Amino acid sequence: MTGRFRPDTMLRGMVFGMSFAVGLTFGAGPGMAQSTETGTGTGTGTGASESIQTDAPAPAQAQDPAPEAAEPSVVAAGGDATSAVVFMYHRFGEDEYPSTNIRLEQFKEHIAELTSGGYSVLGLPQIVRALESGEGLPDRAIGITIDDAYRSVYEQAWPIFRANNMPFTVFVSTEQLDEGVSNYMTWDMVRELVKDGVTIGGHSQHHSHLPAIDIEAVKAELAHSAERFKEELGFVPELFAYPYGEANADVIKAVKEAGYKASFGQQSGAMSTESDFTYLPRFALNEHYGAMDRFKLAANSLPLRVSDVTPGDYTLTRNPPAFGFTLKDPAPDIACYPSDGDATMTRLGDERVEIRLDGPVASGRWRINCTTMGPQSRWRWFGMLYTVP
Numbered sequence: 001m002t003g004r005f006r007p008d009t010m011l012r013g014m015v016f017g018m019s020f021a022v023g024l025t026f027g028a029g030p031g032m033a034q035s036t037e038t039g040t041g042t043g044t045g046t047g048a049s050e051s052i053q054t055d056a057p058a059p060a061q062a063q064d065p066a067p068e069a070a071e072p073s074v075v076a077a078g079g080d081a082t083s084a085v086v087f088m089y090h091r092f093g094e095d096e097y098p099s100t101n102i103r104l105e106q107f108k109e110h111i112a113e114l115t116s117g118g119y120s121v122l123g124l125p126q127i128v129r130a131l132e133s134g135e136g137l138p139d140r141a142i143g144i145t146i147d148d149a150y151r152s153v154y155e156q157a158w159p160i161f162r163a164n165n166m167p168f169t170v171f172v173s174t175e176q177l178d179e180g181v182s183n184y185m186t187w188d189m190v191r192e193l194v195k196d197g198v199t200i201g202g203h204s205q206h207h208s209h210l211p212a213i214d215i216e217a218v219k220a221e222l223a224h225s226a227e228r229f230k231e232e233l234g235f236v237p238e239l240f241a242y243p244y245g246e247a248n249a250d251v252i253k254a255v256k257e258a259g260y261k262a263s264f265g266q267q268s269g270a271m272s273t274e275s276d277f278t279y280l281p282r283f284a285l286n287e288h289y290g291a292m293d294r295f296k297l298a299a300n301s302l303p304l305r306v307s308d309v310t311p312g313d314y315t316l317t318r319n320p321p322a323f324g325f326t327l328k329d330p331a332p333d334i335a336c337y338p339s340d341g342d343a344t345m346t347r348l349g350d351e352r353v354e355i356r357l358d359g360p361v362a363s364g365r366w367r368i369n370c371t372t373m374g375p376q377s378r379w380r381w382f383g384m385l386y387t388v389p
């Protein structure tokens with residue numbers, strides 16, 4: 001997978017009235033998320049990428065009247081919206097790690113956008129509760145998550161979030177803190193955050209590639225990290241993020257049985273009342289995918305409602321995957337963008353979309369994003385991330 005746009009794929013896509021972009025693209029257009037998690041595990045490749053539609057117009061910006069700008073986070077839940085957008089950061093101002101870092105000037109632009117009016121930055125537990133219960137949320141509800149508990153969260157991000165009264169959640173792999181790895185927070189720092197109202201979530205013990213290890217080892221990681229949270233913080237978190245966004249049916253079951261109420265992957269898209277709460281989407285933000293056009297596009301995105309997604313497991317048992325889904329809303333102009341592989345899309349009637357690849361995709365993680373223009377020039381978005389053995 002190289003190039004930004006493959007004419008042959010484009011041509012095939014065009015047959016069905018849509019275009020495909022394949023491979024890594026940067027910058028322009030209805031942006032994409034790319035997320036390459038680091039951590040202590042040995043990565044199964046850094047190719048986690050999403051492609052972006054390069055030919056679409058920039059989305060309209062929020063036009064709602066500005067709420068009290070000083071208190072963006074105290075907006076009560078409740079409202080008619082049935083979706084929310086959750087962002088994922090890792091490092092702040094650690095420019096030597098561009099795939100997991102956000103530069104401070106980019107981060108400050110994000111904060112400026114979120115405080116510009118039109119958004120409600122809410123705590124993740126509140127968002128999960130509201131959508132799971134069907135209670136509803138304000139339009140453009142935003143959740144902020146940070147994975148891995150790097151030291152720069154404490155030193156760089158927290159003061160800025162605090163100054164803007166913005167809630168956020170940190171997903172912590174306990175072993176890095178237990179070992180006192182120098183660029184991670186200490187437990188003392190995490191306790192300070194908790195005291196200040198920051199939500200802590202689980203992220204396994206060793207930051208393992210969970211689908212790649214024995215299920216008993218997965219359970220042991222979950223049990224050990226729960227014990228450490230209890231000892232250090234006095235509670236066990238209720239939210240979980242799969243390291244690298246990698247999961248399969250057994251891992252999901254184990255996480256659920258460990259008591260987690262909701263769990264997040266790293267696939268792009270807006271979460272909604274209809275989401276799978278054991279594998280919720282997030283938009284990754286890093287240096288490559290942290291530009292303002294993409295940030296605004298993601299922050300304003302809406303769910304693309306689908307059902308009967310295949311493959312049903314989040315780890316591929318067959319490669320190339322036979323990817324397909326059924327649209328719940330009309331989407332005549334839907335376009336899909338795989339991170340790897342030459343794809344052909346077939347529409348079966350108005351509702352069913354089937355995508356086939358001309359060969360196996362690379363091991364690691366395979367993403368596919370499907371978008372269509374929704375109301376108010378806001379993109380409807382459905383993304384999937386599959387772990388590829």
Ligand SMILES: [Zn+2]
Pocket residue numbers: 037038039147148203207243244
């Ligand atoms: Zn992580």
